[in-house]
Amino acid sequence: MSSNSSYAMRLRSGAPVVVGTQHERVLSPTVETTKDPCMITFEMEKERALMSCGHAITPCALFQFMTNELRLGRRQMRCPFIIDDNNLQPCNKVWDYTEIKAKACLTREETAEMIQKFQMNISKFEKMRERNIRNAKARHKLADENN
Ligand SMILES: [Zn+2]
Numbered sequence: 536m537s538s539n540s541s542y543a544m545r546l547r548s549g550a551p552v553v554v555g556t557q558h559e560r561v562l563s564p565t566v567e568t569t570k571d572p573c574m575i576t577f578e579m580e581k582e583r584a585l586m587s588c589g590h591a592i593t594p595c596a597l598f599q600f601m602t603n604e605l606r607l608g609r610r611q612m613r614c615p616f617i618i619d620d621n622n623l624q625p626c627n628k629v630w631d632y633t634e635i636k637a638k639a640c641l642t643r644e645e646t647a648e649m650i651q652k653f654q655m656n657i658s659k660f661e662k663m664r665e666r667n668i669r670n671a672k673a674r675h676k677l678a679d680e681n682n
Pocket residue numbers: 586588589590614615616626627628
């Protein structure tokens with residue numbers, strides 16, 4: 536009953552289930568926060584989660600970053616914090632689903648969608664890799680036959 540009415544509300548507002556700003560992202564008290572500015576927005580007022588690699592991010596920035604990374608076809612999330620300004624070397628530590636779920640304050644639906652999209656990106660990559668290997672083998676065979 537209650538899930539039906541919230542679904543109807545979403546339909547009325549016209550907002551897709553996952554877009555990101557329709558619910559406020561408030562960190563659970565169990566998530567460790569930090570005084571460092573957000574690595575993406577440089578936000579200093581809203582709460583910043585302390586990621587496992589030691590870098591700071593707001594739940595909204597993490598959600599936006601995740602959405603973008605998924606769109607770019609990434610198979611995992613890596614910390615974009617620049618640790619060395621001279622050669623623009625990023626931290627690059629992998630963040631797992633559990634950490635992203637907690638620190639981007641994902642709903643159950645958003646979590647399911649995130650995992651599904653990462654898995655789609657992984658399977659797309661695997662298919663592309665297999666095709667490349669097949670093509671390379673075919674080229675190799677052709678080269679052998681021509682010799
Ligand atoms: Zn980091």
